[in-house]
Amino acid sequence: MESKYIFEKSSVGTGVGVADFHYRTGRSVLLDSRVPVVVEKNGSVMPAYAQGPVFYKFVMDGGSAAEVKGERTWSSGKGNGRILPDMEKAGLGDQKDTGSSGILKRTSPTPCPGVTRSLPGSFMNLDIRNPGKQAELASNFRAAQGQSVPQAERQPLSSSHIPVPRNRNPSGHADKEVMAATVLTSLSTSPLVLHPSAAPPVPEPASKTWKEVLSASYSSSTSGNWSWDASDQSVPSTPSPPLSNDANKNFLLSSQGDDVSEDVTESTHFMFEDPIPRKRKNSMKVMFKCLWKNCEKVLSTSSGIQRHIRTVHLGRNSDSDYSDGEEDFYYSEIEVNMDSLTEGLSSLTPTSPTTAGPPPVFPPPLSDVARSEHISVNGSQSHTSSLLSQSAPSTLCHIRTDHAYQGPVAHVRTVSIGEKRQPAASTHTTVNKNHAVITPAAKSTPGTRKPRGEAKKCRKVYGMEKRDMWCTACRWKKACQRFTD
DNA sequence: CATGCCGGGTC
DNA sequence: GACCCGGCATG
Incomplete structure (x- = not known):
């Protein structure tokens, strides 16, 4: 399985990019990736429930708008649920796109000024033609983030779905790319593959490109806008x-x-x-x-x-x-x-x-x-x-049905949870390392031992003299298979 | 103490 | 995998 990102560009003043609308818990917004969101001019985010491609529209004044189309295609590849490659590949010939994708994938909700500067007008291909509105837009975004914004600029906002750090540099150069980056990054950014069909990714050299851009950008950034505002509680689920x-x-x-x-x-x-x-x-x-x-x-x-x-x-x-x-x-x-x-x-x-x-x-x-x-x-x-x-x-609930002496018996006992035994540790990997750590008593706890059955067993019924009449299990001193409880 | 059977060992 | 048995838990 391979996730693909398609970058497209519109030739009419609206940039159509593709964002990965996965979210990454703990890192970005808890926004359902299937829920399209329209970011209005005032910075509010309007959920627009619909299926199909997700359009993120940044409505500027004068009808100018920037749309971001979120589209995710999943092709069944070689079983490698890698996110991204295509986006990065697509950006190989276009450092701007590459950089953008890098930022997006970087999961930071904040724009990286360095990147922005180095990638003028490239972020998500947003084409915002009215530079004069940039400052306003910036303010709106800040307002949406609950930042300190001149009261006059404050507007009722429904920004609860898009938490963006408040500690942005208010004096910084807030251009449209930054705005777009802020929103888009908040909306998407997560590299986490939540798609159920996602499979393990495979490293690709292409990823290096955006990373390099990113690294360079970061080093050139001095505003520290990469930080999250840990105090931002505006998004309880995040x-x-x-x-x-x-x-x-x-x-x-x-x-x-x-x-x-x-x-x-x-x-x-x-x-x-x-x-x-x-x-x-x-x-x-x-x-x-x-x-x-x-x-x-x-x-x-x-x-x-x-x-x-x-x-x-x-x-x-x-x-x-x-x-x-x-x-x-x-x-x-x-x-x-x-x-x-x-x-x-x-x-x-x-x-x-x-x-x-x-x-x-x-x-x-x-x-x-x-x-x-x-x-x-x-x-x-x-x-x-x-x-x-x-x-x-995974270890506690193994059902024991594999004993050879149970084979000839018509019915296979289904051991309840309380009866399961500890499987060989060698068959488990990392997960069970943790398990071994967190449940150290599991193995030594005798409580897991199967309680003695009430029914008389072969030993009792036939006695030692007729041991050959015992069931196999009894002969082997195993749980009796003939007189089960 | 008798019984049941788990866990591990041997072949 | 088949078989055996030490040893522990349980009643």
Whole structure:
């Protein structure tokens, strides 16, 4: 599976670009990607529920408008759910587009002045012909963001769906690209593939292009507009990462500093030790979860997860300091309520409702959709359940039906949740490392032992003298298959 | 203590 | 995979 981004340009003053309207929980707006939004002149965002291509229209005065068409096509490729390549490829011959895509994919809701300057008029191909309105537009956007704006410029806005950092430099050069970038970045930006059919991505050299632009742009940026305003609570459902400017710098530049062992230790660290970073409320922790298919890696630092992705999934040299930021696409931030998690763990008995959900068998890897739903919810409980459901059940809920002595028996016992045994750890990977960590008692807990049945077994019925009449299981000192309970 | 059977070992 | 058995949990 391969996601494609198509960049188009209109020749009539309206720029038609394609934005990836995925959202990335914790990084950008929680805006359903299927919901088109029309950004009116006053900065308000109007949901326009419709199917098909998503148009983002920036209505300027005089009828001038900039439309952004969000279109996402999913072609069944080679099983690689890579986001982007095409967008980047498309931009190869056009550094502007490339840069734009880079920004968009960069998931920052704030415009990067450096990029803007270096890419004049290119952002999302917006063609806004009335420069005089730029300042006004800028103000409107700021107003929409709840920024400090002259009262006269304030207007009633419904900006709750598009949180944009408030700490923009008010004196900065707010041109139309910046405006467009602000909105568009808020609307799209997420590299996270939430599409259920998305499959693991594959690194491509093309991604380097925008990254380079991005890096260069960043280095030229001095306004620090890349930071998120962690205090911005305007979007309750968006656990926006409280990345500071420095953190953002590190975000790009420092993903090489950690030891390789960090990956191994961090999950443990996250579970039982003091949280390293970003402890928001009392017990809320921001973790970074690898979104690579079948990979549930959760680390406590962005650098760690980036390293993990870069080395494990992208197959890049772990020693290399070079990071093109592509890793960023493949992990997401999640909030973890440690209190709830602790509670969940403490009650993580075999019959705990937390793990013994309606379906007795838990699919080891959650689908991308399921995962996305989990992490997109700001509620701490959901995060907890998400973690638990992803880490614990895969091992806890194995159904034991594979014993050879059960073969000749007509009916195969279905072992209940409380009866399951611990499978061989070797068959599980990263997920179960975490599981082993967070449920250390599972293996040693005798509570999982099957309760003795009430019915008399072969031994009792036939006695030792007629042992040959016992069922096979009884002869092998296994659970009797003849006289089941 | 008898029983049931898990977990692991041997072939 | 078939078979065996030490040892633990349970009643």
